[in-house]
Amino acid sequence: MVPAQWYLLLAAAVFCIGVFGVLTRSNALMFLMSVELMLNAANINFVAFSLQWGNVTGQTFGLFTMAIAAAEVAIGIGIILVLYRNFRDTDVTSATTMRW
C-alpha cells in the first residue's frame, strides 16, 4: 500500500496548483476551474484516507463535495453570464466599480 504521506503531498500539490491558477488567471472560468482543482485536492485526501482508515466516511464526503462543486459551478456560470452581459467581458478584474 502506498504510504499516506504521499497522498497528502499529492493533494497538497494539486491544491497549490489550484491556488496558483486562482492567483494568476483573470478569466472567470479559469478561476472557477482552479477552484475545482482545489476541491478535487480535498477529494484525493478524502478518498485516500477513507481507504487508510477503513471507513467510507471520506468517500461519501467526496461525493458530497462533487455535488456541491457542481452546484457551485452552476451558480458560478450564471453569475459569469450576467457579468459578461454587464461588462462585456469575463475578465474578473474588469469589474472594479466598487472599491476602497
Next chain:
Amino acid sequence: MNPWIAIGALAVMGVGIPLGMMAVSAILRPSVPEQGKSAIYESGEIPTGTTRIRFNIQYYMVALLFVIFDIETVLIFPWTVIYRSALESGVGLGKVLFPMLLFIGILTMPLVWAWRNGAVEWVKSPRATSRKVEGES
C-alpha cells in the same frame, strides 16, 4: 513484490502501444504530402474560424439539467450499494426507501420548476424574448 511494478508496467504499456503504432505506420505508409490531408476533418464541411467559438448559451441550461441528474446519480449510487444488504440485515423498508424517495422528491421539485420556467424550451433567436430562459439554478 513491489506493487509499483504493476503500475510501472501499465504505464510502459500505455505509452508504448500508441507510440509503437505511430512508429509502425510511419515506417510502412508511403509519404505523399497534400494540403487536403493536413486540413481539419469536419465531415466534408470547409472549416472556418478557430476552435474557440462561442456556443449558444442555451446549452448552459441543458448542462445544468444534466448536472441535476448527474448529482442525483452520484448520490443515489451509495444508497443502491447498501440497499439490499440493509434490507437483509433487517432494517425496515420505510427506513431504507423513504429517505431516498424524499430526496428524489425534493430534487423533482426544482426540475418541475425549471421545466415550467422554460429551461427546456429552445428559443430560436437568443435576442427574442429571452425572459426566464437562463435563470440560475
Next chain:
Amino acid sequence: MSLPSVTATLLQSGGALPEWTALAPTLALALTALALLLVDSISPETKNNALLAGTTAVGSFVSLAFSGWYLAAGTGQSGTGGEIVLYGEALVVDGMYLFFSAIFASVAAMVAIASYDYLAGKEYQGEFYALTMLAATGMTLMASANSLASAFVALELASLPSYALVAFLKKNKGSVEAGLKYFLIGALSSAIFVFGISLVYAVTGSLLFSDVAEALGETELVGVAGVGVLMIAGGFAFKTASVPFHFWAPEAYEGAPAPISGFLSSASKAAGFAVAFRVFVEAFSLSAIPEGINWVILFQILAVVTMTLGNFAAATQDTVKRMLAYSSIGQAGYVLIGLAALAGGASSQNGDVMGAAMAHLFVYGFMNTGAFLFIALTEHWGIGRTFEDFNGLASKAPMACAAMALFMFSLAGLPVGGGFFSKYFLFANAVFAGFWWLAALGAINSALSLFYYSRVVKAMWIEDATSEFEIRSKPVGLYAGIMIAAVGTFLLLPAFGPIIETAQTAASALFGA
C-alpha cells in the same frame, strides 16, 4: 431556559413528539422554500408579491415560534435530558441551535416583509423568496451541524443561494460585480475549508465532532491537524467576514439589494459564528486538542485585526451603505471575542463570554438588519447613497429617521437600544475572563465607531437638505420591517436579561458545564 416545565419533558424526550420534530425550526423554513418553488412552478409569471412575501414571512414566523416554544419548553437542553442527536449524529438540537434559529427566523421575517416593497415590479420574485428561505434553512442547519460533513453541506446551502441573491439585480452592474466577488471569494474559501476538513479527516479518520475531538487528543500529526484547523477557521472567517477573508464583504453588502445586505450581514454572519462556536468548542475543544494547535491565539489575532480594520475603514467611507458594510466587519471583530477570550480547562467564564457574544449577535440581528432596511428604504425612494444625500432627511421622514438613529446609536453601544447591554456584557465578560486588553481594544473601537455612526444621524437630523428630493410614497412593508427592527432593538434594552441568560445557558451547555 433553566426551568424545566411539565410539557418540556413531554415534548421530544418524553415521547409526545417524535424526535425529528426537534428540527421543526429548520423544517418550517425548508418547507416554506419548497412551497414558494411550488407557487412559482404553478404560475411562473406571477407577480403576486403579497402572496410570496406573505408566505415567506409566515414561514419565518412559524419557525420563530417553534424556536421560541422549544426554548421555553426546554427542548434539547439540560433540563430535559440534554441535546437531541439526530441522523447518525449528523445534526444536533440544543439551546444554541434554537437560539440561533430564532435569530435567523426573525431576520428572515424582517427581510421578507421589507422585500414586499423593495421587489415591487421586479422580476423573479418567487425565486428571490425561495432562495432566501433556502439560505435561512442552510443557516439553521449550520447551527445544528454536529459533523464536519453536515457543517460543510449546510454552509454551502447557506452560501450558494446567497451568491445568487447578491447578484439578483441582473441589470445592475454593482449587484453583478458584488455577486461575482462574493462568489469567487466564497468558492476559494470553501475550497480552503473543505481542504481543511480533508486534512482533519486525514488525521482523525472521522467527521463527527466528538470523534474528532477524541482522535485529535491522541494524534501525533500536529502539523497536519493544525493546518486543517486553520483552514477550517478560514472557512468560518469567510462566513463571518473576518479578516483576511473579509474582502468580499464591503462590495457584496454595498452592491447587493439592501434587504439582502441586511440578511447576509446579520443572519449569515450569525450562522458563521454559530457553526464556528460549535466546531471549535466541540471538535477542537481546548481540553482535548494538542498543545501546538492554539486556536485561541488565532482568534485573538483575527478579533483584533478584524475590529480595527473594519472600524478604521468604516470611518473614512463616503457612502452610508459601504460604511455599514465595513462597520459590520468591525462588529464581527467584537463577536470574535467570544472565541478569543476563552481559557483552557473547564473555566466557567468560557460559557459566559461565548453567551455574551451570542446575545450580541441576537441584538445585532435586529439593529443591523434595521439599518440596512433603512438603506433599502432610501434606495426605494431613489435618494443618493452618500452621507450628504441623507442631509435633512429627518424633516421628510421623521419616523424612519428616528428608527435609523436608534439603530446607529445602538450599534455604537449607546444605551438607547439593546446594543448597549450586549456590548457591555461582551466586554465585561471578556474582562472577567482576564482578557481586559481585548475588551479595551473593543471599547476603543466602539468609541471610534460612534464617530461614523453619528455622522449618519447628524446628516439626517442636523444638516439642512442640500438637494431637493421628493418622497413619493411611504411603503408599508419597508416601514413595517424597519419598525419591527426598531421596536426589537429598543425592547431588547429592558428585556436583555432573559436573552443573555438563555444565551449563556446555551453556551455553557456547549462547554459541558
Next chain:
Amino acid sequence: MAAFDYAPVIVLLPFLSFLVAIGTAIFARGKNVLPKGGALPGIVAMAGALLLSIWMFVTVEAQGAYDQTLYTWASGPGEGTFTLTFGVLVDQLSAMMLVIVTLVSLLVHVFSLGYMNDEDETGLPRYYAGLGLFSASMLGFVVADNLLMAFMFFELVGLCSWLLIGFWFREPGPPSAAKKAFLVTRFGDYFFLIGVVAVFATFGTSQFSPIGGMEAFPVLAEEALTGSAEGINTFGFDAATWFNIVGLLVLGGVVGKSAQFPLHTWLPDAMEGPTPVSALIHAATMVAAGVFLVARMYGFYALIPTTLAIIAFIGGFTALFAATMGVVKREIKQVLAYSTISQYGYMMLALGGGGYVAATFHLMTHAFFKALLFLGAGSVIIAMHHNENMWDMGGLKERMPVTYYTFLSGSLALAGIFPFAGFWSKDEVLYETLVHGLGGSPLLLAAYAMGLLAVFFTGFYTFRMVLLTFHGEPRSETARNPHGVRWNVKGPLVVLGVLAATAGFANLVPVEKLTGANVDFLHDWLYHGPETLNGEHYSTLLHDVAGYTAADFSVLISAAVSLGMALAGVGLAWMLYNDPSPEEHTAKLGAVKDLWYHNYYQDEFQVWLAETGGLGIARGSDKFDQGVVDGVVNGVSSVSLFSGSRVKRVQTGVVSNYAALLTLGVVVLMVALGLYGGWFL
C-alpha cells in the same frame, strides 16, 4: 392637619402668577391683555400667600410644626443608597419667615404699581413674572425640608436675581451688574454644591429634621460627636474636623448670597435693578436666604465652634467694613446697599456668637425696616425723576411728608435708636455675642468690638442720608418741584413704617430683665419648635458640644453702650449736615476717604486677583484643554482617519488581489501559528 395641606400652595401661588405673566409676555406680546401689566395676578397671589402664611403661623402656634415628604424623585434600591425628595417643613422658623417674605413681597408688588406702572415702563409682564418667580423660589427655599431641595431653590433665587437686576437690559449698567451678581453668588454656591454632596456622602441624607424613615443630618452629626455614630463617612478625618470642612463649604454659599466679605461686591452693583427689586432682594429674599440657611441648619453649625467663630468674625468684620464705606457714598441707594451688607453682617455675627434667636429677630426687623428704607428711597427717586444723587436733593421733608416720616422711622430703626425695631434686635445681637465672648471666646469679643464700632458708623451714615435727602434747602430744580407719588407708594410705606417702629416689641429682652414681665415672645416662639429644630435644643448643643458659655452680664449695660454709640453717630451726623446747605466734609478724612469711596479697592483687588490668578489658571487650563486634551483627541481622530484611509486602500476592487491577499493572510497565519505551535518540527 388640614391647614398644612395648603402649605405647598403658598409656593405655587406666586409661581402661578409667574406663569400667567410669562404666558402673557410670550403669547400676547405688545398687547395689553393683563390690566396693570400683570401686577394684579401677582398682588392677588401674594395676598393669598400672605393669608395662607398667617394661617400656617397660627396653626403652627396651635398644633406644632409640620414636616411632610411630598415627592420622592429618586430613590435607590436597598441599603446604602440615597433617597432624594421634595418635602415641606413648616416649623416656627419657616412659618415666621413665610409671613415676612409674603408680606414684603406683597408690599413690593403694590409699590411696583407706583414705581413701574405709573412711570410707564415697558416689559411689565416680564417684570411681574420675575417678581412672581422670585417670590416662589424664596418661599420654596423657606419651606424646603432638606438641603438638596434648599439648594435647588437657592439657585433659582440666584437666577431670578439675575433676571430682575438686569431688567433694563438695554442700558449698559444693569446687564453687567446682573452678570456680576450671578457670577459672584455662583462662586459661593459652588462651594455650597460641594457641601451638599459632602453632606450626602457623609450622612447619606440631607433632611433637616427626622421624618419617616429618613434621618436628619444635624442629628446624625450630633450623634457622631457625642460618640454613638453609625454609618457616617468622614473620609478619614476626625469627625469634628470634617464637619467643620462641610460647614465651611456650605457657608460658601451663604457668604455669596448674604453678601458677606469677601463676596459682598455684587450687592452695591445690584442697585442697577429697579428699586422695588432691590427692596425685595435685600429685605426678604435673596440676601436673607443665606442667613436663613444657617439658621435652618443651626443644629449642625451649633456643633462646630470653629466654624461658628469664623461666622461671627466674618459677620462682625463685614458689619464694620460695610458701614465705613456707607459713610461717603453720594447715591441714596448706595448708602442703603452698604447698610444692607452691614446689617447682614450683624445677623452672621449673632449666629456665630450663639444668638440664634437674636439673628432671627434681627432678620425679621431688618426685613421690615430695610424694605421700608428701599421703598422710601424708591419714592424719593420717583420724586427726583430717577436722580439718585443725594447732593441734588434736600428739603424734601416738606414736599413729601409721608415718605419723610416713614423713612425716618426706618432710619431710626436702622440706626438702632430706642424704641424702634432695630434697637431691640441689634442690641440682642450684640448682647448675645458679648456674653458668649466673655464666657471664654476672645475671638467673639473681637467680633463684638467690630460690631459695636459699626453701630456708630451706622448711626452716622443713616442720618447723613436722612439729613441730606430731606432736610436743608433744595439743591436742585427737581428737588424744589418733586414728582408726586400716589397711594400705591404711600400705602406700603405706612405699613412698613408702623412695623419698623413696632416690630421690636416682639422680643423685649431688656424690658423683661427690668420688669420681669414675660415679653420675649419671639424667644418663646422659637424655643417651641420641633424636637431637633428649636432654640432650646440649639442652646443646649452650643453649651454641651460647642462649649459656649454665657457670662453673667447685664443686658442693660450692653444696651446702653450700643445706644450710646448710635446716638454718638447720629449726633455727629447732625453736627456736620444739619445745615440749610450742607457741605461735603469727606475731604477731612484724607486718604481714608479715597479708600472708602473706592470700597477699599475690593473690586479692583478682586479683578486683579481674577486677572492674575484666575486668568493664569484659566490660560493654563485652556492650554491644557486646547493642547493636550484636544491635541490627543484630534490626534487620535486624525490618526484614525488617516490610517483608515490607508487601510481601506487594501480593498482595491480587483478580485484577484483579494484572492492573493487572502492566500497571503492564510499563509502568514499558518507560518506564525506553525512556528508558535511547532507544526513544522
